Amino acid sequence: MRLVPTSLRGRLALVFGLGTSVVLLIALSLLYVALDRQLDGAVDADLAGRGDDLVASVRAHDLAAVAGDPMAQLYAPDGTPIATSAAITGRTLLTPAQASAVDRTTLTTGSLALRADGAPLRVRLLSRPVDDSGRVLTVALPLAAVDQAGSRQLIVLAVATPALIVLLGALGWLLLRAALRPVDLLTREAAAISTLDSDRRLPAVPGDDEIARLAATLGSMLSRLSVAFARERAFVDDASHELRTPVAVLRGELDLALAAVDDPEEVRRSLLAARGQAIKLGRLAEDLLLLARERAGALLVQREPVDVTDLARSEARALGPVTGLDLDVRGDPVIVEADAVRLRQVLTNLAANSAAAGATAVRVTVSLERDLLRLEWADDGPGFPPGLLDTAFERFVRGDAARGAATGAGLGLGLSIVRAVVTAHDGSAHLTNGPPLGGAVVTVLLPAS
Structure with missing residues (x-):
């Protein structure tokens, strides 16, 4: 027992x-x-x-x-x-x-x-x-x-002691029951919350004692988990939506190619279109894998001395004809320990973001501020909507029509990848609107060598 x-x-x-x-x-x-x-x-x-x-x-x-x-x-x-x-x-x-x-x-x-x-x-x-x-x-x-008086006292104490013990025990039980009643209520409510997407929340416990603070902490934790769950679910929904279109196009082009086997030119056009969709799917898969590694802390960068100004100029010559942007790179040579391939990916996504927003000119300024490299990407587009400045780095974030698709390859992951790569380099990225060209401004800060 x-x-x-x-x-x-x-x-x-x-x-x-x-x-x-x-x-x-x-x-x-x-x-x-x-x-x-x-x-x-x-x-x-x-x-x-x-x-x-x-x-x-x-x-x-x-x-x-x-x-x-x-x-x-x-x-x-x-x-x-x-x-x-x-x-x-x-x-x-x-x-x-x-x-x-x-x-x-x-x-x-x-x-x-x-x-x-x-x-x-x-x-x-x-x-x-x-x-x-x-x-x-x-x-x-x-x-x-x-x-006789001592014996009477002893008898009284012998009779009163068990009664007092029972009375105090019952009183203690009632006090504990009243003190722990909020815990029972919290337990029942927590058991009734089946999933994080439920609108139910833990009840507030009045007072400022340990149980009240525990209830408030658990309520805040559930709210944060619910927000994180909603973001992950939205990410899965958006990823599924982005994957559905190129897969549907790919299947359609393959069906056209199969239906036109007697027309080599038509088959060639369908296969080229299918290859373009396959490239788009591959880019999306690579972007999703990069973000998954970044969230798991496993995004590795191969650090080597890189002249960021020189790298920006070479990328500007390559990206200008592709994006239709007039890229102007300014700044003195600045050397950092970084992954050149990943930095090119950052510049490519920023260029795609500006081009998708309708910008025509971009000014890239590289400077050294104390122990930090500052890379400022500014375009002459409409800028970020005010309500999007705090969330534009999130995955698949949508703004207004002007910047609704302002992400790498139109997949809603470009700025997320920019932040992931910069974070992997122990740096930070910030968004603003305004000078020098009146549009969107993306500022990247990296530790300088």
């Missing part, structure tokens, strides 16, 4: 109950000891007061005071009784040897045969010298009433 509860509430209740029981037992035990000592102190104080009064009377030669005391006896120096209380006539509190041995005030407890039937009686004795004559006075007090 399992002794320790499996639930947190049960374990906390068990620990609370055990701890409370231990503390309560210790507290009640100390209370009993304190009460017992208080009773003993009251007895000793009563004996001391009676002894002082009787000593004063004996010194005044009033032995009748000893006879009138409830339980007292005066002894001669040889230990024989001189005066005895009427209640214990014929009996002695101390033996002659004990009385002769008293040289200072002493308190003792013992059992004496003082009852009428000869049964022993527990008494508390105070013995003290009366004066220098050697006489000794002893006063006694029966402890039956004190013992």
Whole structure:
């Protein structure tokens, strides 16, 4: 049988109950000891007061005071009784040897045969010298009433302790149940959220305690996961859409080629068109693979000294005729440790982005700012829509008609690849609109050699 509860509430209740029981037992035990000592102190104080009064009377030669005391006896120096209380006539509190041995005030407890039937009686004795004559006075007090009071206290504590333990345990259980009720609610709500695309969210817990902060943290985490899930799903949807068109065209061209096997020229045109679509599909697959590697942190770059200004000029000569852009490269030679192939890919995608936006002129400025290489790509197109500046680097982001297809190869991945490559080089990329040509401005920062 399992002794320790499996639930947190049960374990906390068990620990609370055990701890409370231990503390309560210790507290009640100390209370009993304190009460017992208080009773003993009251007895000793009563004996001391009676002894002082009787000593004063004996010194005044009033032995009748000893006879009138409830339980007292005066002894001669040889230990024989001189005066005895009427209640214990014929009996002695101390033996002659004990009385002769008293040289200072002493308190003792013992059992004496003082009852009428000869049964022993527990008494508390105070013995003290009366004066220098050697006489000794002893006063006694029966402890039956004190013992009965102590027994009653013990019985009360023995009965009250279990009841208090049960009461405190029940109170602790109720308090834990109330404190952990938000946790049960959060658990049920979390179990009811089946997928990240659900609109359900964890309920807010009032207050500013640990559970409330946990609920807020979990709610924020679900919101972030939901946003990430929505982005991934949109990426899959967009990728599927982009793949569907070239695949459909490719199938159509192949069907045309098969239907025109007797017309070599028609077959040639269809195969050329099919090859173009296959190249487009290959480029898309490579772009998707590059982004997947970048997200996994596995995008490798082959670093070697590269003159970025010279590389930009050579790429401008190659990209100008292809894109129809007037590319103007400015700047002094700047050497960085970078992957030349990847940097060409960055420039190619930026050129395709500007051309798709309708730009006609591009100014590329390369400069060195402290320890950073700054490459600024500015065109004279319509620029990025204001609502797109913060998200243009995301995959398959669509803007307005002017820049709806402003991405590498028209696939919606160009700027995403730019950021991925720049990030792999430990750099950063930023988007703005405005000078020097009034259109879009893409700024790339890379660590300089």
